Amino acid sequence: MADLRNPILPVADPAYIPIPDDDTTTNLGRRFSTRNYSNKLLSSLFTGLILVGLLLAMGNKKSTHTSIPVEEDKILTQPPMSRGKPLGVSEKSNQQLTMRDYEWNDMMLSWQRTAFHFQPKNNWMNDPNGPLFYKGWYHFFYQYNPNGAVWGDIVWGHAVSKDLIRWTHLPLSMIADQWYDVNGVWTGSATFLVDGKIAMLYTGSTNESVQVQCLAYPANHDDPLLLDWVKYSGNPVLVPPPGIGPKDFRDPTTAWMTSTGKWRFSIGSKIHRKGIALIYDTQDFIHYEQLNVTLHGVQGTGMWECVDFYPVSTTHSDGLDTSANGPDVKHVLKASLDDDRHDYYALGNYQEETGEWVPDNPEIDVGIGIRYDYGVFYASKTFYDPIKKRRVLWGWVGEMDSEAADVKKGWASLQGFPRTVAMDTKTGINLIQWPVEEVESLRLRKQEFKDVELKPGMVAPLDIQFGASQLDIVAEFELQKEVVLNSTTFDEEFSCSESKGAAHRGALGPFGILVLSEESLIEKTPVYFYIVKAKNGTLSTFFCADQSRSSLATDVNKLIYGSYVPTLEGEKYSMRILVDHSIVESFAQGGRTVITSRIYPTKAINENAKLFLFNNATEAGIKTSLQVWQMNSANVPASKSTKGGPKLDIVIFFSLLYLVLNFDQFCDKSLGFHF
Amino acid sequence: MIRSTIFCILTLYPISCIQATPSIPNILGNNLIDQTCKKTPYYDLCIQTLVSCPESFHTDLEGLAKITVGAIAQKASAALRRIETILTKKEHSKPAVREALNACASRYRAVVEQDVPETLMSLRTGNYKFASRGTNDAATEAMSCEEDFAAGESPLSDLNVAVHDVSVVAAAIVQAVIES
Numbered sequence: 001m002a003d004l005r006n007p008i009l010p011v012a013d014p015a016y017i018p019i020p021d022d023d024t025t026t027n028l029g030r031r032f033s034t035r036n037y038s039n040k041l042l043s044s045l046f047t048g049l050i051l052v053g054l055l056l057a058m059g060n061k062k063s064t065h066t067s068i069p070v071e072e073d074k075i076l077t078q079p080p081m082s083r084g085k086p087l088g089v090s091e092k093s094n095q096q097l098t099m100r101d102y103e104w105n106d107m108m109l110s111w112q113r114t115a116f117h118f119q120p121k122n123n124w125m126n127d128p129n130g131p132l133f134y135k136g137w138y139h140f141f142y143q144y145n146p147n148g149a150v151w152g153d154i155v156w157g158h159a160v161s162k163d164l165i166r167w168t169h170l171p172l173s174m175i176a177d178q179w180y181d182v183n184g185v186w187t188g189s190a191t192f193l194v195d196g197k198i199a200m201l202y203t204g205s206t207n208e209s210v211q212v213q214c215l216a217y218p219a220n221h222d223d224p225l226l227l228d229w230v231k232y233s234g235n236p237v238l239v240p241p242p243g244i245g246p247k248d249f250r251d252p253t254t255a256w257m258t259s260t261g262k263w264r265f266s267i268g269s270k271i272h273r274k275g276i277a278l279i280y281d282t283q284d285f286i287h288y289e290q291l292n293v294t295l296h297g298v299q300g301t302g303m304w305e306c307v308d309f310y311p312v313s314t315t316h317s318d319g320l321d322t323s324a325n326g327p328d329v330k331h332v333l334k335a336s337l338d339d340d341r342h343d344y345y346a347l348g349n350y351q352e353e354t355g356e357w358v359p360d361n362p363e364i365d366v367g368i369g370i371r372y373d374y375g376v377f378y379a380s381k382t383f384y385d386p387i388k389k390r391r392v393l394w395g396w397v398g399e400m401d402s403e404a405a406d407v408k409k410g411w412a413s414l415q416g417f418p419r420t421v422a423m424d425t426k427t428g429i430n431l432i433q434w435p436v437e438e439v440e441s442l443r444l445r446k447q448e449f450k451d452v453e454l455k456p457g458m459v460a461p462l463d464i465q466f467g468a469s470q471l472d473i474v475a476e477f478e479l480q481k482e483v484v485l486n487s488t489t490f491d492e493e494f495s496c497s498e499s500k501g502a503a504h505r506g507a508l509g510p511f512g513i514l515v516l517s518e519e520s521l522i523e524k525t526p527v528y529f530y531i532v533k534a535k536n537g538t539l540s541t542f543f544c545a546d547q548s549r550s551s552l553a554t555d556v557n558k559l560i561y562g563s564y565v566p567t568l569e570g571e572k573y574s575m576r577i578l579v580d581h582s583i584v585e586s587f588a589q590g591g592r593t594v595i596t597s598r599i600y601p602t603k604a605i606n607e608n609a610k611l612f613l614f615n616n617a618t619e620a621g622i623k624t625s626l627q628v629w630q631m632n633s634a635n636v637p638a639s640k641s642t643k644g645g646p647k648l649d650i651v652i653f654f655s656l657l658y659l660v661l662n663f664d665q666f667c668d669k670s671l672g673f674h675f
Numbered sequence: 676m677i678r679s680t681i682f683c684i685l686t687l688y689p690i691s692c693i694q695a696t697p698s699i700p701n702i703l704g705n706n707l708i709d710q711t712c713k714k715t716p717y718y719d720l721c722i723q724t725l726v727s728c729p730e731s732f733h734t735d736l737e738g739l740a741k742i743t744v745g746a747i748a749q750k751a752s753a754a755l756r757r758i759e760t761i762l763t764k765k766e767h768s769k770p771a772v773r774e775a776l777n778a779c780a781s782r783y784r785a786v787v788e789q790d791v792p793e794t795l796m797s798l799r800t801g802n803y804k805f806a807s808r809g810t811n812d813a814a815t816e817a818m819s820c821e822e823d824f825a826a827g828e829s830p831l832s833d834l835n836v837a838v839h840d841v842s843v844v845a846a847a848i849v850q851a852v853i854e855s
Contacts, residue, residue: 103778150789151805152796183800205800247801273854302854338853341804402819403812404785555819 104553104602109409111605112582115470115633116442117397118142118167118415120157124149124406125413127251127306127379128394129156130190130200133387135224138164140394141173142415143187149406154184156202160225163438164392164418165634173229180204180212180236187306188216189381191255191263191285191322197221199285200229201265203250204236210246212236213267215285238280238288244269251306254383255282257323258352266295268304268335275301275335275367277309279355296333296348296357301367304335306343306379309357310391311350317422317432319391321384325352330423332431333357335366336379343372343380343395345431347423361429370430374496375545375561375596376400377416392436393419397583400547400557400598414583416596424592427566434591435578443472443629450625454511454615459521461612466630468516468609471579475626476572477529479508483620490535494542496562501546502526507619508533509542513626514612515579516550518604525550525599526614527586529573541567543575543588545595556600565593580631708732711739715847717840724841736852737798740806743845744794747813750841751786754779754820754834761830772830775823779831782816786838790816794845798852806849814842 119125124145132139137160144157158173174185181204188202200216214235219228240249248269255265262281269276276297280288295309311324311331320329334345346366348359359365372380373395380395395416399406406412419433445466454460464471489507502510502524512528514521530542544562565588567573576587584597601609615622708731712721724746725731731742758780762773794809817838821829829835 103774148789150793151808152793184802186802205802209800211801245801250802338804341807398808402782402785402815403789403809404782404816407785407789408781554822555815 104405104408108600108602108605109405111469112409112600113411114414114580114583115635116165116439116631117417117580117583118159119411119413120144120159120169122149122410123147124151124411125157125415126151126154126396126398127187128381128396128415129187129202131381131383131392131394132190132192132198133383133385134198134226137162137224138385139226140167140415143396144172146172149410149412150403154186156185158226163441164436165438165442167634170225170227173226174202174216174231178204178214178231178235179207180214181231182207183209186211187251187379187381188214189252189254189265190383191265194257198226199255201237201252201255201285203252206236211240211249213238213249213252232286234286237286238267241278241290243271244278248303249278251379253307253309254322255285256309264355266307266309268307270303271297273302274299275304275337277304277307277333277335291355293355295355296359296366298365298367301335301337301339303338304367305338306334306336306381308332308334308345308381309350310382310384312347312391312421312423312431314423314428315425317420317425318389319384319420319422321386325350330360331357332421333359333366334372334380337367341378343378344368345370345372347429347431371563372431372433373416373594373596374563375594376598377594377596380416382421390420390436391422393421393433395596397596397598401553401600402555405555405600416583417578417580417585419591419594426568427592430566430592432591433594434587435576435585439472439578442632442634444632445630447628448626449613449628451623452613452625453621453623454613455621456615456617456619459514459612459614461519461610462628464611464628467607468611469579469581469606470631470633471515471577471611472629472631473513473515473577473579473611473626474574475513475576475624476574477511477622477624478572479511479531479617479620479622484508484531484533484539485537487533487619489619490533492532494530494532494540496530496542496544496560499530499544499560501544501548501560502528502614502616504530505616505618506530506532507617508539509617509620510544511615511617511622511624512575512613513577514614515577515584516599516601516604516609517612518601518608519610521612523549523551523601523604524612525584525597527575527577527584527595527597528614528616529575529588531573539567541565541573541589543586543593543595545584545586545597547597547599550597550599550601552602553600557598561595561597563593563595565589578631707736708739711736711848711851712844714851715844717844720840721844721848724844736848736855740798740845740848740852741795743841743848744791744798744806744810746841747810747838747845748787748791750834750838751783751791751813751817754817754831754838755783755787757831757834758783769828772824772828775820775829776831778823779820782820783838786813786816794849798849803849803853807846807853810842810846810849814839814846817842 126143129141140159142157143154145153147153155172156174158170159167161167176182176185184205186203188200191199198218202214204212204214215232215237216229218226219230240246251268253266255263258264262283264281266277266279269278274297277295279291279295282288310322311320311329313328314330315328330347331350332345336343344367346359346369348357350357364370376397377395380393382391382393385392397414397416399412418436421431421433424430424432487507509530510528514524514526517524526546532540543565546560548558578585582599584599586595708725712718715721724743728742758776762776790809790813794806797805817835821835
């Protein structure tokens with residue numbers, strides 16, 4: 001049951017074969033610092049374990065390898081498995097780590113706060129609400145607890161921005177001051193009426209904990225900041241209909257216009273174990289007519305929260321207004337599943353006459369198919385940006401640390417970096433997500449690494465001249481072609497979450513980048529590709545993020561996330577990673593698969609956070625080129641590159657000048673230094 | 676028995692356990708408790724926890740979840756009391772142990788003041804994923820408290836295990852509520 005591990009781990013992870021003694025100078029003149037590990041015992045044990053790994057990979061369960069002396073996990077093949085949610089398995093290890101090693105101190109906790117992701121100044125946040133663009137401002141509302149770092153006392157926070165990155169926090173837009181929302185002003189969405197006015201529909205949890213839908217609208221439509229909101233005097237406008245449970249009726253969507261001139265929107269619910277999207281028509285947002293069909297439903301998926309429904313073009317990657325329809329249009333139906341706390345979407349066709357939506361492929365229907373994000377990402381919601389003609393996706397990224405730590409640091413939760421969503425016109429079966437282009441305005445210094453080659457088992461530190469806590473990384477990888485062609489390791493059944501993370505060695509993977517990693521690799525977060533070859537030669541790409549060794553702390557998530565990602569003929573393996581302190585967002589193949597991770601290192605913080613390349617495959621070498629940008633903080637105006645800006649530099653310069661010119665006087669005073 | 680009665684009464688929302696000594700129930704006759712506990716990894720503990728509170732025989736799945744959350748609160752409070760006792764008695768002068776006890780106190784305060792109310796509110800309003808979060812976090816806090824100590828030095832092992840295990844049971848029942 002307990003994972004008995006040698007408490008004193010070797011300094012470096014010996015699953016990564018030592019880099020040879022001679023410097024590997026690359027043709028960009030950059031010298032990678034090499035480390036000299038000479039440990040023949042580890043090498044031979046490791047070789048034995050490769051065989052173990054290969055045998056297991058081929059499904060051979062015979063213990064023909066019993067002669068290999070596997071010393072109790074000195075070698076890292078089994079990462080400390082934490083399932084994140086203790087389900088009856090004791091996670092005790094006989095680690096001699098004392099509390100002092102990783103007790104959450106202010107330095108570690110304050111480092112966790114992000115530089116360019118949306119978060120309020122303190123306390124708890126969850127779902128994004130009613131995002132919209134109005135009179136020159138992007139508006140963002142969100143579920144907020146003004147009283148603590150845990151969910152409860154939920155009201156609507158509010159912020160505005162010109163660029164989706166630099167936010168100005170405004171007063172709360174709605175509080176729980178009515179009988180129908182006293183137990184929670186929950187999630188809702190905005191609809192722009194024909195005359196440009198805004199109707200906000202949201203869920204209230206009543207004084208008897210019944211979920212009802214309520215209408216709110218701006219008190220003053222001339223106010224670009226939309227500071228004040230009015231709740232319709234006749235609220236609630238909708239209560240749970242017959243056959244729907246009083247606690248299974250929440251999160252109304254943005255409405256779309258039908259050809260009859262009525263508005264139509266959806267609310268998620270369930271009937272027994274079937275998750276469904278109810279639909280209502282309205283002309284005035286006060287009187288509603290429930291359609292006797294649902295938009296769609298999928299058996300076995302449970303409650304559908306935060307339903308989202310929107311059109312995408314099949315021919316171009318611009319966004320479409322929520323009411324758009326036509327021959328070159330498909331519709332995305334998305335639900336947040338209460339069962340597993342993940343966001344799922346499916347592409348399909350909306351048939352307005354019947355009111356139903358039909359998935360293109362029922363096998364990957366809503367809730368049983370594709371996820372927006374294979375990490376921490378929930379309750380997401382899109383809106384149409386008419387200025388830049390794009391559809392933007394917001395998603396709640398919760399904490400993966402302990403409540404006690406959240407209380408200590410005084411806040412919990414982030415929003416994912418806003419992404420555009422569009423049809424992947426190359427595959428036609430999935431969406432592409434990509435950070436909004438404004439992210440590039442945060443880029444400062446850049447370092448490029450071209451054609452770096454890593455043999456199997458190599459780890460190469462990247463000599464980054466700036467901090468590694470705020471980065472935008474774009475990387476491309478290629479495997480050695482002949483090795484891929486000749487490899488006879490076939491058809492492994494692979495899943496990121498059930499693998500051993502980056503320690504899970506295959507012929508053609510894993511390879512990728514270690515972010516937020518400490519110099520000795522005692523803490524590291526691998527983001528990587530894992531390639532599997534089928535007997536007929538076709539290759540499958542998996543993209544994973546491994547939290548299992550991201551921190552020495554025992555009270556943080558140690559799971560491994562990821563998924564299969566479609567890779568087309570001729571494409572290199574490409575990834576983009578946004579690192580922003582305790583959030584890491586990883587995009588594969590231009591955004592076909594995305595993984596959001598929350599990382600809480602105890603050592604790999606501030607100047608001790610480093611970046612590495614690695615190739616832990618057993619057969620194939622890799623060649624990679626990457627660009628690494630230093631990312632600015634969103635709290636600093638775009639023109640300044642340092643925290644204090646030029647004014648501070650001038651002050652420091654003259655202070656030093658004065659000091660130097662008058663150093664005798666200073667020496668006389670006992671300041672403790674003498675020139 | 677008295678202790679069990681107390682934890683029922685301490686439950687923050689009205690599940691009143693009036694009888695001091697409940698009669699031995701016919702567990703097999705009460706399908707809900709048996710079925711529910713089968714969905715948890717600690718069947719015996721689940722049965723014991725629920726059966727100690729007579730209200731469990733007249734309530735639904737949500738009610739059973741609330742009862743187990745009450746047990747979390749009771750055991751976490753006991754841990755806080757023991758920490759206070761040890762720290763004031765100054766029995767353990769080892770700084771490492773005192774530090775660990777202080778860290779554990781923060782953890783258990785989070786359980787009692789954050790996790791438990793969050794879970795009960797979530798169950799009450801039907802936004803169940805926060806109940807899942809609260810119960811799972813309680814288990815994490817308990818486990819982490821135990822790991823804050825060097826091997827053999829924890830004066831809280833029995834309570835840490837108790838909180839961890841009953842939290843895991845509660846989390847499993849919450850998941851059953853979500854999937855019902």
